[in-house]
Amino acid sequence: MEGASQVILRNENRLAGESLLVIDPLRDMLAGRLQRDGREVRLSTQDFAAFRWLEAAGFGASFEAVPEIRGEERTLVVNLPREKDRLVMLLHALAAGMSRTARLWLVGENRAGIRSSPRHLQSFFGAVELLDKARHCALYEAREPLSERPFELAEYEMRWSLKAAGRELRMLTLPGVFAHGRLDSGTEVLLEALAQLRPAGRVLDFACGSGVIGMAAMLADADLELSLLDSSALALESCRRSLRENALQATLLPSDGLTNAAGRYDWIVSNPPFHRGVRNDLGVAEDFFREAGTFLAENGKIVVVFNRHLPYQQWLQREFAQVDRLDANGGYAIVRASHPRPRCGNRA
Numbered sequence: 001m002e003g004a005s006q007v008i009l010r011n012e013n014r015l016a017g018e019s020l021l022v023i024d025p026l027r028d029m030l031a032g033r034l035q036r037d038g039r040e041v042r043l044s045t046q047d048f049a050a051f052r053w054l055e056a057a058g059f060g061a062s063f064e065a066v067p068e069i070r071g072e073e074r075t076l077v078v079n080l081p082r083e084k085d086r087l088v089m090l091l092h093a094l095a096a097g098m099s100r101t102a103r104l105w106l107v108g109e110n111r112a113g114i115r116s117s118p119r120h121l122q123s124f125f126g127a128v129e130l131l132d133k134a135r136h137c138a139l140y141e142a143r144e145p146l147s148e149r150p151f152e153l154a155e156y157e158m159r160w161s162l163k164a165a166g167r168e169l170r171m172l173t174l175p176g177v178f179a180h181g182r183l184d185s186g187t188e189v190l191l192e193a194l195a196q197l198r199p200a201g202r203v204l205d206f207a208c209g210s211g212v213i214g215m216a217a218m219l220a221d222a223d224l225e226l227s228l229l230d231s232s233a234l235a236l237e238s239c240r241r242s243l244r245e246n247a248l249q250a251t252l253l254p255s256d257g258l259t260n261a262a263g264r265y266d267w268i269v270s271n272p273p274f275h276r277g278v279r280n281d282l283g284v285a286e287d288f289f290r291e292a293g294t295f296l297a298e299n300g301k302i303v304v305v306f307n308r309h310l311p312y313q314q315w316l317q318r319e320f321a322q323v324d325r326l327d328a329n330g331g332y333a334i335v336r337a338s339h340p341r342p343r344c345g346n347r348a
């Protein structure tokens with residue numbers, strides 16, 4: 001059991017038989033422990049990988065950008081998100097939607113910044129109290145939600161734009177989305193390379209975040225058939241908003257790695273993730289390189305950008321017969337891979 005979940009359980013006696021909504025639960029058995037004795041526990045997560053984990057562990061959960069509040073919850077338990085602006089957005093949504101007599105618990109690790117959260121809680125609640133400190137974590141309770149400002153997700157959008165194929169691509173991103181409100185420098189290097197390579201046909205933007213890579217490619221080729229895949233509900237919601245803003249169409253794929261991908265693509269483009277949850281982890285990228293070949297059409301290509309110090313080129317060479325380094329600007333490498341090596345268990 002994670003430290004933050006242990007702190008919740010240390011305080012379980014305060015919950016009596018109340019119904020709970022747990023937001024962004026960790027991948028552990030907390031929900032099962034809280035459900036004992038018939039307590040009603042709902043789970044809401046913005047992370048599709050956590051959603052899949054919870055489902056596999058036998059807990060029903062909702063995958064959603066903003067937790068649905070039904071009004072009957074007596075306690076909302078929030079795991080501290082990594083990004084402060086995502087915390088503020090969540091607290092606003094919850095304070096605006098919850099019953100005036102309900103309470104919110106915010107739990108998180110010291111190293112994730114839980115000690116600085118009271119000031120954010122005080123912006124949305126009349127009463128804030130430290131309930132417990134243990135296992136390098138702290139648990140705060142907030143009561144008396146202030147409801148002067150109704151919650152609108154659009155209030156948290158950041159608008160930015162870039163030039164792609166001589167046109168303006170207007171982006172809208174939400175808190176918690178990678179490079180919120182700006183173009184990442186590694187992504188920019190990839191966009192320059194793709195402007196020369198000109199992806200066409202069926203294109204998958206893997207770990208798409210705001211969707212900027214796929215959408216920029218679409219401005220250059222209106223016939224391109226785009227799929228945008230990410231594990232973050234906020235990323236996919238940002239994509240939905242940017243597509244609408246630019247009158248573009250694409251398939252949105254919530255997925256943990258390639259687990260929900262289907263069919264074959266002429267191009268897979270990506271700036272792959274280098275963390276899982278709050279921890280640095282190259283596992284998602286490694287799994288992606290291992291699986292990606294099975295989703296390529298004949299002569300299909302993968303193009304990725306990554307920090308030069310990462311071992312991705314060797315990993316790609318294990319999986320693909322043709323691997324070319326295209327560029328290495330500003331500490332980044334661009335690599336194109338094609339012709340997946342035959343593997344046992346490859347899809348027909």
Ligand SMILES: C[S@@+](CC[C@H](N)C(=O)[O-])C[C@H]1O[C@@H](n2cnc3c(N)ncnc32)[C@H](O)[C@@H]1O
Nearest residue numbers: 178187207208209230231232256257271272273
């Ligand atoms: C480095 S960002 C790139 C975002 C975007 N392509 C860009 O360049 O701005 C990596 C993305 O991977 C997503 N991600 C992390 N873990 C994932 C997983 N298991 N499956 C799918 N996407 C994941 C994150 O939500 C994030 O949007």
